[in-house]
Amino acid sequence: MYSYPNIEKQQTENITSPLSTPHLQIKNLNVYIDEKHILKNINLEIPNNSITSIIGPSGCGKTTLLKTLNRLLDDSKNIQITGSVLVNGEDIYAKNAEVTHIRKKMGLLSQRPFPLPMSIFDNIAYGPRIHGEHNKKILNQIVENQLKNVGLWEEVKDRLHHYASQLSIGQQQRLCLARGLAVNPEIILGDESTSALDPISTQTIENLLVDLKKDYTIILVTHILRQARRVSDYIAFIYNGEILEFGKTEEVLLHPRNEITQQYVKGFIS
Numbered sequence: 001m002y003s004y005p006n007i008e009k010q011q012t013e014n015i016t017s018p019l020s021t022p023h024l025q026i027k028n029l030n031v032y033i034d035e036k037h038i039l040k041n042i043n044l045e046i047p048n049n050s051i052t053s054i055i056g057p058s059g060c061g062k063t064t065l066l067k068t069l070n071r072l073l074d075d076s077k078n079i080q081i082t083g084s085v086l087v088n089g090e091d092i093y094a095k096n097a098e099v100t101h102i103r104k105k106m107g108l109l110s111q112r113p114f115p116l117p118m119s120i121f122d123n124i125a126y127g128p129r130i131h132g133e134h135n136k137k138i139l140n141q142i143v144e145n146q147l148k149n150v151g152l153w154e155e156v157k158d159r160l161h162h163y164a165s166q167l168s169i170g171q172q173q174r175l176c177l178a179r180g181l182a183v184n185p186e187i188i189l190g191d192e193s194t195s196a197l198d199p200i201s202t203q204t205i206e207n208l209l210v211d212l213k214k215d216y217t218i219i220l221v222t223h224i225l226r227q228a229r230r231v232s233d234y235i236a237f238i239y240n241g242e243i244l245e246f247g248k249t250e251e252v253l254l255h256p257r258n259e260i261t262q263q264y265v266k267g268f269i270s
Helices: 062-068 099-104 120-130 136-149 169-181 199-212 225-231 249-254 259-265
Strands: 024-033 036-046 051-055 079-087 106-109 187-191 217-221 234-239 242-248
Touching (some): 036 062, 120 136, 120 169, 187 199, 199 225, 225 249, 242 249
Parallel strands (some): 187 217
Antiparallel strands (some): 024 036, 234 242
């Protein structure tokens, strides 16, 4: 068994992006679940209009970090969260923060697609309707625009009122992405969002995300280093609940500074 080196921790308070006004800033974030310290003093600024991948071994806190970014841990029991998550300067954990407004800022693409039990059209119109849009012309345009954004329009334009569950898994994942974009989020979150897809559908989603970064800041959790290298501009490496390294993709994967990161990218830690 590989013996991990006893090194000085390099997770610091100053691991930040090169941008001065990031959409997303994480400051001194700590998460406790059942009194267990899961995320430890996370400090990170995510670069705008880029793809940042969060990588690390199983159980290191990747998905927990993603869930804190749109308050998906709110309904969990025995959770304690301290610190700040700022979206365009607004602390989403402030006492007066409005959760529906916060979640509108984040489009979430889960591991497996979860289309709502309704038509293709209604899946995409669902979010805008919740936020008060009921004009039929505007909803029609939103649905068409977002289906075009994810490359689905030509495939489904003649069956918009069919159940979304009739689509293939790859199409369902693109539909879920379109549904998230329909509420005009500022940030797209992806949690192992291609793990249930075939290689062709995976490539389609990856290409979409690369194209969408011109308009959105994208944060992905992935355990596939090849995928992180293909799509990411930046990488954050988490180990045991701490960010040990953050930087440009090629620098982190090819020239990691932290010894534990080196062992992870070489495959000694899984």
